Amino acid sequence: MSASLLIIDAMNLIRRIYAVQEKQNKNSQFALSATNNTACNALQKMLRAHNPSHVICVFDSHVESWRHQLLTDYKLGRKPIPPELKAYLPQIQDAFYEMGIESLITEQDEADDLIATLAFKVTERQQRCVIVSTDKGFYQLLNAYTTIYDYFQSLHMDNRFIEHKLGLKIDQMTDYWGITGISSSHIKGVEGVGNKGALALLQQYQSLENILNSEEKDDKRLLKVQQHKEDALLAKQLVCLKKDIVLGFNLKDLRYPKK
Incomplete structure (x- = not known):
């Protein structure tokens, strides 16, 4: 079977889940624990639905990137990650690791660029890639091998779907x-x-x-x-998303399940 990579935009998933849990649980620790459990359950559903040979969760580093050097006001006014959730992220990453899923984060790169680089490297080999995110910025990566999956709407999007939808x-x-x-x-x-x-x-x-x-x-x-x-x-x-970040690992390192 040819390789297929499931790339999960982790903060896109986790922050949406946490926003719901925060409203439902007045106790912050309950909300964080529920977010962890819900995120793990979401990953299990995605693994069953997509049956990937490889999988990775990509996290933001929450530091200024090269884009801030070009535009000082880049992402100005965007709501920052809640401090309690940021502090809890290592526990969520540990839970993902227990499921056999690696997490990727670097100090200098945005998650979007890491995801773009991963997708490019995989599809360059004519292997399938699924990006799990609600971020429209990933539309630019769609091609014959790359699709996007909106977990919250259970919506699969390919290049033809987006081109028809947007007229571009x-x-x-x-x-x-x-x-x-x-x-x-x-x-x-x-x-x-x-x-x-x-x-x-x-x-x-x-x-x-x-x-x-x-x-x-x-x-x-x-x-x-x-x-x-x-x-x-x-x-x-x-x-424009960067596709040339040096990752320091090979696709085989992301095999699922681990062998």
């Missing part, structure tokens, strides 16, 4: 976000164009590069992007 090709996604920005990360893009405007421009001109190089003078939205070229290019640079 996968290779246009970072151009689109370069124009629209991503408000949740405080990446502004080009103000005044909007989602519909960005979509219309890319459907007509195909790429941000073509938009910037166009000599058309009658399209106000196009001219606005050209006038704010630096903002668009910076936004695109920020949303």
Whole structure:
């Protein structure tokens, strides 16, 4: 059987679970314990559903990344991880390890870039990869071998599904976000164009590069992007996921179950 890697965006999963448990349990320790149990149960369900040959949980390091060097306000205003949950993460990671699942975290890299690197290395070998996350930023990674699974909606997404849903090709996604920005990360893009405007421009001109190089003078939205070229290019640079991080381990180290 060919290898398949299940990559779990761990903080995306855990924080959503904790938000529910925190509301249901007034006692913080009960909420944390319930989060641990619920997260482990979620992993068991995913393992049964996807039957991967390899699996890994990727965690954020919660430190400033290379993106902060390009944009000081990157992720400004985003709600930080609750201190009690952050302190409890090693226990959750230990619980995952007891299930035979490794956790990946580095001090200098964002989880999104680690996930992108893992997915790229696997699909480069024409092997299957499933990313478990609700983060739309991973849409740019979709291809014939990579799919996304939204655990909370039990929704499988491939490149054809997203292209039909959004009216964009996968290779246009970072151009689109370069124009629209991503408000949740405080990446502004080009103000005044909007989602519909960005979509219309890319459907007509195909790429941000073509938009910037166009000599058309009658399209106000196009001219606005050209006038704010630096903002668009910076936004695109920020949303593009890195695929070349040195990981320091091989796919065989992530085999499940351990042999």
